Amino acid sequence: MSAHNTVLVLGATGGIGGEIARQLRDAGWAVRALWRAAPQAEEVKDGITWLRGDAMHRPDVLAAAQGCAVIVHAVNPPGYRRWAELVLPMLDNTIAAACAQGATIVLPGTVYNYGPDAFPRLTETSPQHPETRKGAIRVAMEQRLQAATQQGARVLIVRAGDFFGPQAAQNWFSQCLVQPGQPVRTVRNPGRAGVGHQWAYLPDVARTVLALLARRNSLEAFASFHMAGHWDADGTQMAQAIGRVVARHTGTPPRTAGFPWWLTALASPFVATLREMREMRYLWQMPVRIDNARLTELLGAEPHTPLDAAVDATLVGLGCLPERTGLPIPRFAI
Template sequence: MQKNKQVLVLGASGDIGGEVARQLREAGWQVRALKRALGVERRVKDGIEWVEGDAMNRADVMAASAGCSVIVHAVNPPGYRRWAELVLPMIDNSIAAARAQGATVVLPGTVYNYGPGALESPTEDSPQRPTTRKGAIRVELEQHLETACSSGEMRAIVVRAGDFFGPKAGNSWFTQGMVKPGQPVKTVRLPSSRGVGHQFAYLPDVARTMVELLARRATLPGFATFHMAGHWDADGTQLGQAVQRVLARHGQTQPALKPFPWWMVRVAAPFVPTLREMLEMRYLWQCALRMPNQRLLDTLGQEPYTPWDKAIEATLVGIGCLKAPDSARMVEHDQLAQPKTVG
């Protein structure tokens, strides 16, 4: 097994892939990123080496992974489209490259694996029983990884987390369904059914968790799965209330908290593929599914965690809904809102 600190990130121009790439670079890794149609763009930018290629092309992935001890597989079909066609071929390409290099594959996982009949607090080893197409594909994707790891030629780390939000999480429920990026927040749309909890994950915390697990990869099982507790919105309103608190501290009018208009999604779903997929996954807003993180705590000692208000403030600034606070306020805020262990 290679011990170098060279990593290939697939999906580095996206949300989670970009955050993991940046944090790995800051942790001293030599980061290589694959991107289609790179053209005349700079091949080295902000300390990351960009190479042209397509995650759907096995030869491109094999060439880009040369010399790498880790492959971060953070690439997904955009806008929920063509999952059945693209997801499994892409992971198989990453598996082939990992086998050739004796590398570890890191996969950002989701709660999609768990269907509405799952336990309310499923552990990493609980039966999954997905009832949606995307859930079934995610389960099969992980099965491909687990089977490949059984040969001993490669390893894998899967980190399952709730719905992403963060300064650079453009393709998220927060930015696409709850607030409107680029303008002052007047309304926060709440997708949860009344009183139903929901699990969120702050993108920088997810990336930090992956970086810390990679530092311990030699001590982990060949196929290692972990759940993040992240941010638990106990009744479906706490994220919205955090937005209200942050804006109040900035002297802005508190936004109204209103139900998400699911009826509009139902009406338009027959004509818009993305809305059909959203509707299929609605059960996650109707059932309180909360993944516990005991295995992660046993491994790392604590879970990287940024408190609600600090995470929401950074997110609102990052998506253009709020001006960045002055440096003095940011220092004071950092001192008052330190990360803590969550369980």
């Protein structure tokens, strides 16, 4: 396999990193993944070469990236913990490796970069004036990536809404709406009735990344694209989709309840994850919609799985349902 089709994925054990790694593998790329808990120094498993190493240790990242044309930076501190300490040093190691190889860095982006002055519709040129700590870090990440293009690296940012998918555990869907490994009897909706919310199905995000990587040589050195994903226009459609899918499996739809935000206020001084969730509450209190016009102009269409099919696959993957309904999960070749 030539270096042109060799990729290093940082965060391949996570939701979006794992999905991108698997789809790149299936598309014929030679995929390397860095993992601190790898049982051996190097092991090929399911078509992916797992290398023992730590994204916080620059020599590990530099060694793993040797000969790579692309580095996917999808690594995050678990449970939202120690963001301020870890996020930027990890990115700096990726940047150093990309500059050494002349590689393209792929960053799965979020809406945390934006503050209310950019709402409700976000484009690639919307102002980035965040009002949260995590948002400020996200802005700093993109600023460092843009500076890296002056040192030989290239950058591709794909921004989407809140992730959900079969193997995605650290997100609002699996940490709030449902409980992984448990039957769905109650769907807890963190949103406010009548307020729209943006969702992104992980396999669709990964397909979009692959389609853009196929065109990376024609893109500008610092390129960003927005995905529309699934727009929940009134803040109730995701919960309703979960209800439909569960009822199809069990015959009994779950009840819908509000998310106990009061509990995050009480527990946030003691639980880092709840503290960070509470900081992001503003994204559930006002509509934030991502405009994908630039993406569709380039690709012609955005990869898109119907909502019920995406929710079905997600609930099965999270262990919340006993078996699939047989709903088709469409594949796209863009």
